[in-house]
């Protein structure tokens with residue numbers, strides 16, 4: 001089946017699509033995209049996609065609803081054009097944190113997103129979805145791409161006196177996998193988040209981090225509150241350097257200042273979201289390309 005790569009509607013998606021096409025030498029078809037004066041999106045795929053396997057890259061960046069909706073429009077244009085087995089790559093999957101009803105009356109946002117995508121795409125690749133279990137709503141053909149080991153290798157994060165820390169129980173498996181690659185110990189903190197205000201507190205805990213270089217691993221930095229709290233605790237217990245390895249750096253408001261003040265030396269993120277100052281980015285395109293080759 002001939003493959004054709006379709007970069008999505010935002011800069012992040014285009015950059016990752018470029019990187020994938022370089023790795024896999026794929027033919028690229030750029031969609032024609034505009035916004036009508038009233039705000040509606042217009043999409044056209046100006047290539048013959050009939051009986052081809054179309055690979056769409058669309059990161060659900062802000063405004064998330066629009067990014068998501070454009071992925072649906074592209075999917076439908078491909079269906080109309082007779083493409084077979086369209087694949088969607090979502091470097092950043094928005095709404096993944098609303099994966100259950102926390103307070104009565106809420107939707108399961110990620111479920112309805114997955115169910116909608118499933119109508120248009122045969123296969124879905126997501127870079128580090130908040131919880132891998134959410135892929136079940138898409139059904140067969142959904143794959144999570146965990147980036148931390150790849151990023152650590154690209155960055156040369158191996159060091160003799162390093163330890164990995166997960167800032168909450170949710171990221172424990174991420175920390176475990178990374179620590180296996182770095183051949184070091186790992187630990188975790190217990191975080192509580194107020195369901196109404198979103199404010200967080202960390203349970204007090206002794207940590208064996210004195211004079212160690214720590215890599216904090218998490219899927220998302222949003223306001224920076226989680227990582228800043230973890231970092232302050234690490235500093236208190238004598239951690240030497242603190243590096244943060246995160247898949248998705250949303251970085252709202254004063255996040256970067258908050259993180260610097262808490263004692264963090266360096267923040268590394270995958271290029272799944274628009275770039276912000278003060279962060280070192282790792283291009284995730286080659287890793288996605290590897291997955292695409294092995295699942296062909």
Ligand code: R5P
Pocket residue numbers: 168170171218219220221222223224225226227
């Ligand atoms: C939540 O469980 C996620 O894994 C992240 O820890 C969270 O989204 C980070 O948010 P913030 O930076 O606002 O603390």
